Amino acid sequence: MMLRDETVPAAEALPVAVLRGHLRLSSGFDIAADADETAALVGFLRAAISAIEARTGKVLLTRRFRMQLEDWRDRLGQPLPLAPVISVDDIRIDDGAGTETVLSPDNWRLVPDDQRPMILPTGVILPNVPRRGHVTVTxxxxxxETWDRVPADLAHAAIMLASQYYEDRSFDGGRGAMxxxxxxLIERWRAVRTLAGRGNREMR
Structure with missing residues (x-):
């Protein structure tokens, strides 16, 4: 499986002011609101959000992803590796020879579960993926899209972690431990990971 971000949250969507206030409160220092400092805080927030999303499989701020699989995990239903999923925008099957087929939404449906969203067939099974081909799901x-939509515990965890990154910025390996x-704060959001692809390839 290959999973890639297609978009990134705008800097304006990140809680820079909240982090700035948290750092003032915890350290006792007044942080100048200049461009360089703001850019640094944006970087720490992005790193903290990325770390929390990697641990939980939950996407804090809305963005688009592209997942490429060698084959469906199970043709009865394909789990998605992240949640909550708002929409499945496009599914394409490449036959391995450069020909792509866009699957009609009439052939599948999204089950938007908070822990394990799924793509299910509207018929019996999902369409076949050729042996040398692959399927791409966007x-x-x-x-x-705004920080006030992020659950409070995950939002606070991101601020705490970004604050640590800021305070440990002069130490090598400061981002290694959670x-x-x-x-x-994030424990209740953690889900058992499942493989997203390769389920049927060996069984043909």
């Missing part, structure tokens, strides 16, 4: 996932407080 989907949109996230809690919302603080206990952050881990406790």
């Amino acid at each position: 989907f949109t996932a996230g809690f919302g 603080p206990f407080g952050v881990s406790a």
Whole structure:
């Protein structure tokens, strides 16, 4: 499986002011609201959000993803690796010789589960993927486009983690460990990961 971000949240969607206030409160220092400092805080927030999303499989701010599979995990239903999924925008099957077929939405439907969203066939099974081909799924996932749509515990965890990244920025390897407080906040959102693809290839 290959999973790639197609879009990134705008800097304006990130809670820079909240992080700035948190750092003032915890460190006692007044952080100048200049361009360089703001850019640094944006970077720490992006890193913290990425780390939390990697641990939980939950997308905090809405964006589009592209997933490429060698084959469906199961032709009875394909789980998606991230949640919450807002929409599946496009599904294409490449036959391995350069010919792509766009699957009609009449052939599948999205089940938008909070933990394990699925693509299910509207018929019996999902369409066949040729042996040397692949299937590409483009989907949109996230809690919302603005920070106030992110669940409070995940939002606070991101601020805490970005704050640590800021305070540990002069130390090598400072981003290696997840603080206990952050881990406790995100624990209920963590889901058991399942393979997204390769389910049928060996069985043919």
